[in-house]
Amino acid sequence: MCRWLAYSGSPVRLDELLYRPANSLVLQSKHARLGAETTNGDGFGVGWYGNVPTPGLFLSTEPAWNDRNLREIAAQLESGHVFAHIRASTGSAVQKTNCHPFRHGRWLWMHNGLIAGFPAVRRELTLAVDPLLFPEIQGSTDSEILFYLAVTFGLEADPVAAVARTVGLVEEVGRRHSVVNPIQMTVATTDGETTWAFRYSSEARSRSLFHSVDLSTLRHQYPDNPALHVLSDDARLVVSEPLGDLRGAWREVPESTCIVVHGGREELRPFTPVAPATAAADGVR
Template identity: 65%
Template sequence: MAYSGEPILAADLLFRPEHSLIDQSLHSRLGEETTNGDGFGVGWYGEGTEPAVYKSIEPAWNDENLREIARQVRTPMLLAHVRTSTGTPVQRSNCHPFRHGRWLWMHNGVLHGFHEMRRELLLAVDPALFLDMEGSTDSEMLFYLALTFGLVDDPFAAVARAVGLVEEVGRTHGVENPVQMTVATTDGESLWVFRYSSERHSRSLFFSTEIATLRALHPEVEALQELGGDTRFVVSEPLRDLEGAWNEVPESSAGRVGPGGDEIRPFAPITPT
């Protein structure tokens, strides 16, 4: 789940919705796994130049410290993730979101054939970034490849080049469809999201309808009156069954939420030259 808008209590984002991310960690309806208990993480922006991150290898539904923190944290940008391991160890450094400088990154999906591709992908990471990698996941690898290809300057192009490299390396190892991903990344000002898979059958991803429209549709829903006009959610699964509230991000698409307005555009990998 990613939130962008006026500052709001993290508890209202993580625990209050009917089908909150914490509920999804136990009862996912659209995910590959029903239960996501291999750790979790929350990243948010507040004081200072870099975002804060809280991660644990405990299941999200069983962490009392998360509840305590969430009741006191108010933020305009929050990313939260519950994890099901796809083969790498259950350890804090492998929990999302990943952080580098002002940037946060989280990924839902898998790089098929990662074990075979890992060495070549590691060698493609900018040496200046290499020592900052902490974990062993395909998700963090994709983040550092995007950073290598210029995430800070042009997120759309950087992620396209990172995905193009993974597909190119995958082909050399006989991996037919190496990339399965939905991604959210932010610098604290704007939020970028991506939905793509090599087989054109990606995991689910939704964005919320404008709050003014939802208020007109559902004047009886008190929670909508409390949200700011610039509120945007991007989620793997809807947080509440509310007619007109959620829009599916199209297959092979990328989007941006932030200053200057929102946009959705087609997404295609850029093969390395």
């Protein structure tokens, strides 16, 4: 499927995240260790926050390992909040509008997984998107539909509740179309200050997801490791798979969990989808 990383902390050059780690995201585009596919060569994208309100995007249909422009940009660009994604298509076209992250205002979104039986449920899910948001949908992926459903359900006000309602709708629609396990996902979204990441699947066998541990602890354990001195103490990473093999550096995000990262702190919360009938009974749009 795909691999991704979400970074927050002091500004860091992009190549420190994308190229330099032993199991870097660019390396994973050829040789993913924990993904459903070894190769993730159907394009990539990088989103970052700088000095303007709207995050920047660089998207390409080239495989990440073969894009000279990515290497040039990564060697120059610094940011304290970065989303990066390498894509393995589950059937939709290889085109820039299908590359993650997706953007709406200040918000970014990226996804690893799929909506099972998407051709059968696509129309109904698309029609559930707020009509005012519909013109913003540019591509043909299930991931982008998930994003705009979440925005429809209040992502900008309460991301956890919005994603819970989105997943609940996908499962309800899928099961009405005889899809046994409608959704598989690790999702990350951010407003440039806080990152929310979700690990969930209908069959409770979700794709891998990890978060980094406190760097000050690692520096104490490994004082001679130069890689640990590039990032600040408040730096945090949420990744599809660990970027290296340093013992104790990574913790797996449990099944059916949301991790919230803000200001160098992370909080893990149970994640449960909310069915449409439940949401309606609570008086939510």
